[in-house]
Amino acid sequence: MSAATSASRMVRGRAGRVGHIVKIVFLALLAVLFLLPFYIIFRNAFTSDAGFVSPQWKWVPDNLSPSVITGLFSDTDLDLAGAMMHSAIQSVGQTVLTVAVSFIAGYGLARFQNRAAGVILKLTVLTLMVPAAVTFVPSFIMTSEFGWIDSYRGLIIPVMFSAFATYLFRQSLLGFPTELEEAAELDGANPWTVMWRVVLPNSMGIVAAVSTITFIGAWNAFLWPLLVARDNTMTIQLTLSRFMTSQGVDYAQLFAGALVAIVPVVIVFLFLQRYLVQGMTTSGLD
């Protein structure tokens, strides 16, 4: 495609090149706009109260000191370190469990063609239309029935059975070369061993993609933790939200908290987005 488009650009000559530059400039401005919120978080975290309420907007932070961050973690009322810990356990736990359960099921649905597989696939796709958040009232009732309020079980288990992840794995594994699996079967491997030793090691791209998307979703989750988490499992998003919607906000502290909260997920994202793009490109949605 790039060959065809660059050819057409050559045909258009100078006007095309000007158009190209205009487009780059437009995209660059848009890129600045897209990155602006991230800069604002940084700017607000390191701006003093006086700088924040000054009627003339100040772009450059005036309180660039590490004590902003260290003070945040020593504030026991806020318990930011605890919230980070709860969020880490919840999101890593949910990611590992979701990927494990969905990968196994996705492999089963891709490799075994029978009537049950058809029915299960339909049930899975149907739940994509009725997302978990819409059914939060019944799920919450269920979870409190189990006595799972304010526990990691309650935070993780009701939301870890992801129809989306299973569907993505199934679509991606449909394209896995069966020759490899057949060769392993001839060597006497059973289907589980084939999946574990042959298919999984060769599917790390899609595993990384689904892991990234699950981790980001879990770390950023708000509604479900709002219902289930209490003091013992308060996640970082809840802490920030409660802090923000309460009266008398300490702006710098709040945004320093936000800065700390987005760092892990941005790091994960930057390292793994290649797989995310690839995984979404190869498995497709259709």
Add this chain to the structure above:
Amino acid sequence: MTSTPAVPTTSEPARRRSLWARIRGRQGRNLWFALFVTPFVVGLLVFVYIPIVWSAYLSFFDARATIRPTTFVGLANYEYLLSDPLFRNSMMTFIVFAIFIVPVTYACSLGLALMLDNVGRFRAFFRSVFFIPTACSYVVAAMVWRLSFFNGARFGLINSLLTTLGFNGVDWLGGTNSWYWVALVSLRLWLQVGYYMILLIAGLNQIPVDTYEAAAIDGASGWRRLRHITLPQLRSTTAAVQMLLLIGAFQAFDEFYNMMSTAGSYPPYARPPLVHLYMISVGGSQQDLGLGGAGTMILTAIIVVFGLAQNWWVTRADRRQA
């Protein structure tokens, strides 16, 4: 079965073995299949299907602060909700919101995807930049939007720019006007556009190059190429993206809750259905799970109806060809 006495004793286990063999399938394949899918299927049933059924059941009962209700009230919960102006407003507002935000997000994502298609060596950089808001949570984004961009005080970013340009500042989120929609919509666009852009880039990459070459030879202009090649070839991706956007629109909760609410109370305007259900069933003092169940059913029905209508609209050309 023969007349010799020894045979009946052996035929019984033999028949049982054949039933067992049928369940196991060839080389035990059915058992392996069950091993693979059972954890997921059980989870799906217990945590998705049973709650929906339970909620449907509760919706016919007076279930205030209890989940084992005894008073059957028929359709009273539905009647109450459908005549409740707050719920009706919230439903209507979000139908309009969905009708607006779905095409706008789709158009922006498609625009970016098309622009990045032949942007040359900056492609990967721009793609990452537009994609990275996906990593940000609605809570953190709402903080930036509420306290910096759309802060109604003079020191808000947009208000201080307006003041510099000689205009008056705007009370963005105060509820004295409808400007809060600008804040809510722009936040949602910022957070979502990049994600759907990636899905659409994936769809664009699947269009065979030679269709474009043929069109270039025929001298088709950019607009005609888009209309007659790109959009039709992109149809299945479009259907999926629009479905996800639609579900997302009715699912709105996080950024609304975090931008509009103060100390646990939410204003009566710009109230997403989920926020309303949260207030009446779990979050507030009412604790009416019967109403919550009924609301869940109504919301689900609306999503399904809109989803089917949208699917019908996106695939109409396929049917015309058939």
